[in-house]
Amino acid sequence: MLQVNFVRKFYENLVPTCTLYDIDCPDISFRKFxxxxxxxxxFSRNHPELIVCRPSWLSFSCKCKDSDxxxxxxxxxxxxxxxxxLYTISxxxxxxxxxxxxxxxxxxxxxxxxxxxxxxxHDAPISHGAVSGVPSIERITFYLVRLEDGIVLDEKVFxxxxxxxxxxxxxxxxxxxxxxxxxxYQAIHILQVLDSGHLVDVPEGSSFLxxxxxxxxxxxxxxHWNEEADPxxxxxxxxxxxxxxxxxxxxxxxxxxxxxxxxxxVYNMETTEIITFYQNSAEELYYLFEQFYDHFHVSSRTxxxxxxxxxxxxxxxxxxxxxxxxxKASSFSxxxxxxxxxxxxxxxxxxxxxxxxxNILKFKIKLGxxxxxxxxxxxxxxxxxxxxxxxxxxxxxxxxxxxTVVNIHFRR
Amino acid sequence: MGxxxxxxxxxxxxxxxxxxxxxxxxxxxxxxxxxxxPTHNRTLPPPNQVITTEARNILLRQIYQKAxxxxxxxxxxxxxxxxxxxxxxxxxxxxxxx
Numbered sequence: 001m002l003q004v005n006f007v008r009k010f011y012e013n014l015v016p017t018c019t020l021y022d023i024d025c026p027d028i029s030f031r032k033f034x035x036x037x038x039x040x041x042x043f044s045r046n047h048p049e050l051i052v053c054r055p056s057w058l059s060f061s062c063k064c065k066d067s068d069x070x071x072x073x074x075x076x077x078x079x080x081x082x083x084x085x086l087y088t089i090s091x092x093x094x095x096x097x098x099x100x101x102x103x104x105x106x107x108x109x110x111x112x113x114x115x116x117x118x119x120x121x122h123d124a125p126i127s128h129g130a131v132s133g134v135p136s137i138e139r140i141t142f143y144l145v146r147l148e149d150g151i152v153l154d155e156k157v158f159x160x161x162x163x164x165x166x167x168x169x170x171x172x173x174x175x176x177x178x179x180x181x182x183x184x185y186q187a188i189h190i191l192q193v194l195d196s197g198h199l200v201d202v203p204e205g206s207s208f209l210x211x212x213x214x215x216x217x218x219x220x221x222x223x224h225w226n227e228e229a230d231p232x233x234x235x236x237x238x239x240x241x242x243x244x245x246x247x248x249x250x251x252x253x254x255x256x257x258x259x260x261x262x263x264x265x266v267y268n269m270e271t272t273e274i275i276t277f278y279q280n281s282a283e284e285l286y287y288l289f290e291q292f293y294d295h296f297h298v299s300s301r302t303x304x305x306x307x308x309x310x311x312x313x314x315x316x317x318x319x320x321x322x323x324x325x326x327x328k329a330s331s332f333s334x335x336x337x338x339x340x341x342x343x344x345x346x347x348x349x350x351x352x353x354x355x356x357x358x359n360i361l362k363f364k365i366k367l368g369x370x371x372x373x374x375x376x377x378x379x380x381x382x383x384x385x386x387x388x389x390x391x392x393x394x395x396x397x398x399x400x401x402x403x404t405v406v407n408i409h410f411r412r
Numbered sequence: 413m414g415x416x417x418x419x420x421x422x423x424x425x426x427x428x429x430x431x432x433x434x435x436x437x438x439x440x441x442x443x444x445x446x447x448x449x450p451t452h453n454r455t456l457p458p459p460n461q462v463i464t465t466e467a468r469n470i471l472l473r474q475i476y477q478k479a480x481x482x483x484x485x486x487x488x489x490x491x492x493x494x495x496x497x498x499x500x501x502x503x504x505x506x507x508x509x510x
Binding site for chain 2: 237241288292
């Protein structure tokens with residue numbers, strides 16, 4: 001434990017020092033580094049293909065006496081000096097698109113879960129058990145891929161259903177269990193990922209939510225709530241307990257949950273009991289989130305580095321930041337929404353400051369060299385990908401009607 | 413005891429008897445560690461005690477505890493006459509002080 005903290009302090013000083021602008025790289029959509037830093041997940045822009053790269057590092061030799069002042073070789077400007085493309089695989093049939101912001105990673109087995117779907121149909125025919133008002137997707141396929149070599153190990157198909165794939169919201173991974181919320185049929189499916197790579201149904205766990213809804217409505221709550229409430233988000237709290245968010249199902253589809261009132265319930269799958277519920281702005285729920293954040297976000301219990309990831313429940317510096325955010329957020333949902341949104345580019349460099357030592361600037365990322373005045377007004381969206389532990393980051397700038405620019409920020 | 417173990421006491425004089433201090437001028441009597449023996453057995457664990465990790469994680473324990481607290485006032489008024497039980501359960505024999 002002491003050693004881990006010592007290593008972390010060391011890494012606080014191992015920051016990017018150098019930027020390579022507009023590198024020569026394939027025109028693919030980079031999405032995410034895996035949490036263990038072993039893979040970079042990306043997708044082809046025009047074809048339903050997954051491209052997985054392994055981060056490596058620039059290596060070169062020079063004749064200078066002092067390597068810090070040595071000019072970088074021309075090959076430094078190339079993507080493949082920093083990454084090795086491992087493979088490209090096709091996912092989905094011709095009428096299916098890969099959902100580019102759906103990705104779940106099982107770290108201990110190095111499996112990735114991806115999803116493809118056909119187009120949404122908004123005027124879906126009424127079918128037995130389906131809730132009206134929820135769009136239907138003809139076919140959603142989940143693929144379990146072994147990232148080491150790109151072999152597709154298993155698939156799971158859902159037909160004429162609606163699962164919220166954006167930002168992996170409709171699917172929650174807890175250790176080796178997947179919890180999939182079907183908004184259209186109001187059902188929770190539990191799947192287990194075996195080490196062999198098979199996706200198996202856990203029928204004891206899956207249940208139709210109409211039963212849960214009835215129990216919930218008869219549990220005290222009917223006195224306080226008059227509106228229709230459907231499950232919109234589900235996650236595991238442990239292997240037997242689910243945290244279910246109820247609200248308007250339109251909110252679940254469009255993610256605009258803040259306009260609709262909602263509440264949370266804790267459900268025990270084994271005893272089929274509702275343990276408790278909280279309204280969206282409940283102080284008690286906020287207190288639990290603040291104190292026990294790590295238990296809301298367990299991805300893999302076997303992952304070594306996950307045990308030491310800083311969160312506001314185990315790091316006082318992060319807690320300070322949470323308190324600042326709490327004052328700005330008007331609801332619990334707003335507070336916990338993902339921070340990995342695209343940001344509008346500014347002309348100013350982005351400063352990175354250590355949480356532990358807030359007065360010390362660690363490094364800056366400057367996005368793009370100064371452009372001419374006409375370009376300064378072009379709308380530019382930037383996104384960032386940070387390697388989990390190497391001093392390596394990518395910034396991807398997309399400007400309207402111009403080619404995408406990729407920069408690499410690294411430590412020489 | 414020499415430099416290796418400092419002056420820490422032990423409960424068994426035979427422990428550490430194989431160790432040789434790095435300081436050769438140390439007196440032979442120092443090779444036997446100071447020993448302490450308990451004068452009572454009040455703090456001994458019960459012979460069949462097994463220590464395990466709580467199966468339910470701390471977040472869920474909090475949730476269950478709060479849920480029970482909310483339900484408690486709703487129980488029949490007659491319950492108020494009975495002494496309140498804490499939410500924690502005793503795990504083994506606790507010897508009371510004499």
